[in-house]
Amino acid sequence: MASDAPRFVPGEAPTGAVRAIARRALPALGVVTLLLCCWEGAKLLFAIPDQRLPHLGAIVETMLSRTQGGSGNLLVVQMLANAWATFRIAFGGFAIGTGLGLLLAVIFLQAPVLERGLLPYVIGSQTVPILAIAPMVVVGLGRIGAPGWAARVVVAAYLTFFPVTIGMLRGLRSASPESLSLMRSYAANPAQTFWKLRLPASLPYLFTSLKIAASASVIGAIVAELPAGAREGIGVMILNAAQFYNSRPPALYLAILIAGLLGVAFYCLVALAEYLVVGRRGRARPG
């Protein structure tokens, strides 16, 4: 055992988690600081007028201003409430798209014939711009009397299912030939091979896809707000702010910022789930 230096140190995990988060959060914070400096630096250096690029301070000021009419909430609160509305739609689409993606991946795994027949259409579906798809979905669903939010959910799901299908299919096929041979030697049935080998082996691939899908579902939900004639949502806020850009430029930047943060927040949520589910395995894969 002596030269086989054990690398297992019990009780290493909890501080490891804190350190792992710090290791990721600190560079991100650094980048944000740098960006803010660039923003103000560029304004100063190129003498960009406030009308084209407001001061960061002006954005904060706008954030904390009261909305005219309505509830008289802080603008940032109103924006966040709208972002939450978009998030609910995005999350619904994400859940449905993930379910559909998983289903397709399992079907393609079991029936390579179907994969060869259907995969080209699945890929083709993603080459059509979402700006063209969204109105079609809205009109189509509207005709059968579905509520407006349903169309937005469908568009979000439409952008979600593709990365999940592709990533999950790769993941389900990622088990090594040797690990499959072992299962065979235990005379495992197909269900056991699926649940005890293929599925757990696929999880790292699945989470990579889910992170892409999370951002995509937010984009889908935002884009669909326009043709769906939504009354609330961060996309609606962006359009409003754009309309009144001349009188209040910072509001548009604020709306865009919050839309971006929404995508990041969703991504982080998936990353957290990933850490909880597969984090403990560590990175090294055997030989």
Place this chain on the structure above:
Amino acid sequence: MDTPIIEFDRVSKIYSSGGGPITALHDVSLRIAAGEFVALIGPSGCGKSTLMRLIGDLEQPSGGSVRVKSKTPEQARRDRDYGIVFQAPVLYDWRTVSRNVELPLEIMGRPKEQRRERALSLLRLVGLGDFADAYPHQLSGGMQQRAAIARALSFEPSILLMDEPFGALDEITRERMQLELLNIWSGANPRPTVIFVTHSIPEAVFLADRVVVMSPRPGRVQRVIPVDLSRPRTYETREDPRFFALVTEVRECLRTAE
């Protein structure tokens, strides 16, 4: 030899590949007795893994017949007669070491406490008693391979198929693992039959009752060399003149096989 546990009768194996058919094995006849430790040696690509995979029903022969315990390899596989160890440990990295060892028992539907107990006693046997709840990536290569051996032994298969199991280990670890393997093997009751693929000549001689020397293209059995070194084998065995003589004999045989 009394009734062989494994019997190859004029077996050939032809792979069809992009560049035309490849004859991996040609006219191989071989009988292996129950409880025997047999080493397969030969240059890369001479069909050692193929021979092992034919026994384990991971490939089908193109000609001739393979019988295992008077059954087809497929029936033997369904009866869970094989424990397999590859060159890579192939541990499932989402399971702890002990849950890896339990995996075959889990698939065979053994009760939970019995599984855990069996895994722990095997891990102690291979010197991993303290690492039951570690994850594979926390172990060194040699320790991972020990866990893989424990996993293969967990359901007490009557035949162990080992394809260059120590091939990725350093020389020092390797020699220690050879001794440990012999200890485990001779301590088991009943003793499993071991088919051990290697391309290390001293390893083959040190471990085996018989060394099967294979020749390349197409893979054939060149010669079967009985190893008349006494057991238990120890570190001193490697300094025995008889050991050197056998190593030389295998080496000569491999050279003339070219």
